[in-house]
Amino acid sequence: MIADSLLRASIWLAATPTPTPSxxxxxxxxxxxxxxxxxxxxxALAAVLxxxxxxxxxxxxxxxxxxNEKLDAEQAAEDDDRPDTDR
Incomplete structure (x- = not known):
C-alpha cells in the first residue's frame, strides 16, 4: 500500500516537467x-584601518x-666603569 503510493508519487514527480526561465x-x-x-x-575601509x-x-x-636595549647597554657600561668599592 505505502510502496504503491510512493511509486505513484515518484512517477508523477518524474513526469512533471520543471519550468524553464524565459x-x-x-x-x-x-x-x-x-x-x-x-x-x-x-x-574594505575597516580592514585598511x-x-x-x-x-x-x-x-x-x-x-x-x-x-630598553639602549638603556640596558648604558647601565651595563656605567656598571663596568665604576670601580669596586666593596673591598
Missing amino acids: GAPDDDLVTPGVAGFVVTFLV LALDMVRRIRRVRYRAEI
Whole structure:
C-alpha cells in the first residue's frame, strides 16, 4: 500500500516537467546594487584601518624594545666603569 503510493508519487514527480526561465535575467535582480557596494566599501575601509593600527602598534613595541636595549647597554657600561668599592 505505502510502496504503491510512493511509486505513484515518484512517477508523477518524474513526469512533471520543471519550468524553464524565459529571457535574460533582470540586471536589477542579479547585482548587489548600492547597498552591496556600501557594505563592501565599509568592510574594505575597516580592514585598511585595522592594518594601519596594527602597523602603528608593532612599530611602537619595536621602538620600546630598542630603547630598553639602549638603556640596558648604558647601565651595563656605567656598571663596568665604576670601580669596586666593596673591598
